[in-house]
Amino acid sequence: MIALAQSTFAIIVVIALFGLFVLMLMGSFMRARRNSAALVTTPQRPGGVPAPPPAAPKARAVLSRRDFFRGGLLTSLMVFAAQFGGASLAFLWPNLKGGFGALITLPDNLDTIKNQIQQQRQPYYFGAGRFYLELYTGDGANTEYAGLISNNLMAIYQKCAHLGCRVPFCEQSQWFECPCHGSKYNKAGEYQLGPAPTGLSHFAVKVDGSTVKVDTSNIVPGPPRGTNTIHQSPEGPFCVGGAAGG
Ligand code: FES
Incomplete structure (x- = not known):
């Protein structure tokens, strides 16, 4: 909006x-x-008698200062x-x-997107819309994320909740890790570590048949710290070190 x-x-x-x-x-x-018309109008004497033709025309400035x-x-x-x-x-x-800020129809269909997420073990990234699509299997589909998830697909805004850096996904830990100040979020974008005040924001996903759409016109703020609906521990070493607690 x-x-x-x-x-x-x-x-x-x-x-x-x-x-x-x-x-x-x-x-x-x-x-x-108007000015040029006034210049070429023949002057008339009182009584309508035409004036004699002017003598030699004066040289006129081509362009006045004004x-x-x-x-x-x-x-x-x-x-x-x-x-x-x-x-x-x-x-x-x-x-x-139809890019970021609009209702985006993805070029890949539902099955392709789901298969890619499962086979590559990382979210489906759509740069033009600035979001990731992830498979959500937690217990917040009807509470924290009511109206946002469709066919288990969740759309996560790439912008860090701290100062707005783009947050990449770390294949090793299977968490989102911000390279700027070390904030970390689980697969669902829920806050885990670092200075970010909340989790990552979300967009509503709409699935129509096999067509997947994401509504990026409405940025839904991320859930508060402490929200953990998928209970996912890091699955390997972090990509970004030095996470400041707090
Ligand atoms: S901008 Fe991401 S942690 Fe600061």
Whole structure:
């Protein structure tokens, strides 16, 4: 919802800026046309008698100083609008094409994803959506994770609950281990060690037939410290040492 609101806001700002610049540009053109029309209008004497043709036309400045500054200002604003619009589109592009912040349909089907998790002994990672899919067999499917799990698939946000580093999965320990300050989470993303205040956040998984979708528009905060619904001890040496307790 928050990501959607940001997207909508950025689109509105871009459209408003673009409209403003178009209006300014049109106003400038209309003023320029009015000025040139006034110059070519034949002057008339009182009573409607046409005035004699003017003598030799005076040499006119090609561009006045005011026009020069106005043109410079308009050009600067248009360059700014183009840069801002481009940056906004680049920022929104993943959302516009169904990446992080949207309801994502995975390219692999349910069986493929489950088989990959089991055979490779690590979660299915989907970088464009910034999440892992893991098989969940704990006892929190209808409590801590109600509405988030489907067909035993759980989606875990890759962002560390401490300061936001991307948390990789350690094949040796079978836990998620943050390389930044050593926070560690079990397979379900539940806090185990280190400075993180909570477990990893989650997304809702929706399975429709064999199609798997993950709703990354709503980040569900991780469960508090002490939550342990899968009771998984580390299954080997840690990948990241120096976990600070606390
Ligand atoms: S950011 Fe992960 S432990 Fe600090």
